[in-house]
Amino acid sequence: MSKRGYHHGNLRQALVDAALELVRDKGPTGFTLSEAAKLAGVTPAAVYRHFQGREDLIAEAARQGYIIFSDVMAFAYNDGQPSALAAFEATGRAYLAFAQKYPGHYVAMFESGISVNRSPELADAASKAKRILEQAATALSERIPADRRPPASMFSAHIWAMSHGVVELFARGTPGTRSPYSPEDLLEAGIGIYLRGLGLIGND
Known part of the structure; x- marks a missing residue:
């Protein structure tokens, strides 16, 4: 350095x-x-x-990361996607792309132990990113009958967790976690299985 x-x-x-x-x-x-x-x-x-200290410095790095993350997610969601399904899948891929392109921000946001409620500015930036994924989930889940429709917050949280897991295990070069499939293929397959279970896509 x-x-x-x-x-x-x-x-x-x-x-x-x-x-x-x-x-x-x-x-x-x-x-x-x-x-x-x-x-x-x-x-x-x-x-x-x-x-005031190292945590304040990392919190500011995380805040800036959430702003970039929100922009990446919003672009993926709104970039002329032909359907709600395509838009939703694009937000999942955007998560992976962000983690790969902005590793410092990603770690500051998700691995530093800094609470998103440390400051109003950080909380607002984090909430904005969450709302974009929930917006995508809401649009897609409207195709599910109301009596079987999961809350959009749960729906989006599942995809967030899946995306995060793929990043942590297979997209950051962690020793001993190599996969015969690319992180992108793993995430796409996982999202497909999840959406198929909800009846949102048919069997291949």
Whole structure:
């Protein structure tokens, strides 16, 4: 990792960028504020002008991650999908794509132990991402008779959990967890089985 500089007035973001790099390489508890400061090219004392401690710094990284995550999910959902089913499946794939492209943000969001309720801003960003997946689930579940229709929050939570599991086990290079199938194929098959069980798609 190389020492980075920062432009005047952008120290806060330089520290966040440094934290994302360290979180990605060392995990959320594997670095100190001094290391983040060094990587950002400032003194350790400068960190405290913007963050009270490492958790505050990681929380800001997570907040920014949720904003990116929401944008990725919204794009997948709204990008001219031909049907509610296609839009729903696209949000699942977007989860996987986000985790692969933004590993530092992903870890800060889901593996740091930072509560989404740590600040109103973080909670709002996290809720926005959740609402997009619930919106997709609501649109798709309207095809299920009302007496057999699961709550949209449960529906979306199942897909979120499945996507998260595929990411954790097979998309992040965890030793001993190689699969003969790609993460994308695993997720697509899992979502297909789930939707087939709800009667939303037919048998192959």
